[in-house]
Amino acid sequence: MAVKGFAKTEIEQLADKLEAQGIVDDKRYANTLVRSQIAKGHGPARIRQSGLQKGLSKSCVDTAINVADCDWVALARQRVQKKYAVTNDPLDSKERARRIRHLLGQGFSYEQIAAALDYDPYE
Structure with a gap:
């Protein structure tokens, strides 16, 4: 399957390369997302749902929620x-x-x- 003229393997290779270079980092994104959602007054279940909708893994989002220093x-x-x-x-x-x-x-x-x-x- 091609997306806008690119083969799926090409896309995956580029994504892996960007992740290896630290340009794409799901953990950093999850932490930023959690802080942003806390600032909006959202609770952990809504934050988890938002992270999953954005393509983050459940374990990545849960880790970011647990690391967040929030009462x-x-x-x-x-x-x-x-x-x-x-x-x-x-x-x-x-x-x-x-x-x-x-x-x-x-x-x-x-x-x-x-x-x-x-x-x-x-x-």
């Missing part, structure tokens, strides 16, 4: 505070569910969300 609970809390008005009043179940859905969509786990919203999910 996921604090990030989830910041995300909620930015999106919703912060009150000291206890949340009713409808509002809590709304915030949980938002954080799930941003890629945070149930444990991270429960800690960020300061509630016991088993109550």
Whole structure:
């Protein structure tokens, strides 16, 4: 199969050569992607999905996520505070569910969300 007039073997050889020279580096790209996604307030699941969609391997993305020095609970809390008005009043179940859905969509786990919203999910 040819892509724009190039044979697949030619493309693979060039990609291998660029990788050997350090011009193309999936680990560096994954680390940059993770930092960028954290800055946007995204959680680990959404970051993992983004990396996989960009063609990175699962192990490469997971390593970059694990290496990132991020407090996921604090990030989830910041995300909620930015999106919703912060009150000291206890949340009713409808509002809590709304915030949980938002954080799930941003890629945070149930444990991270429960800690960020300061509630016991088993109550």
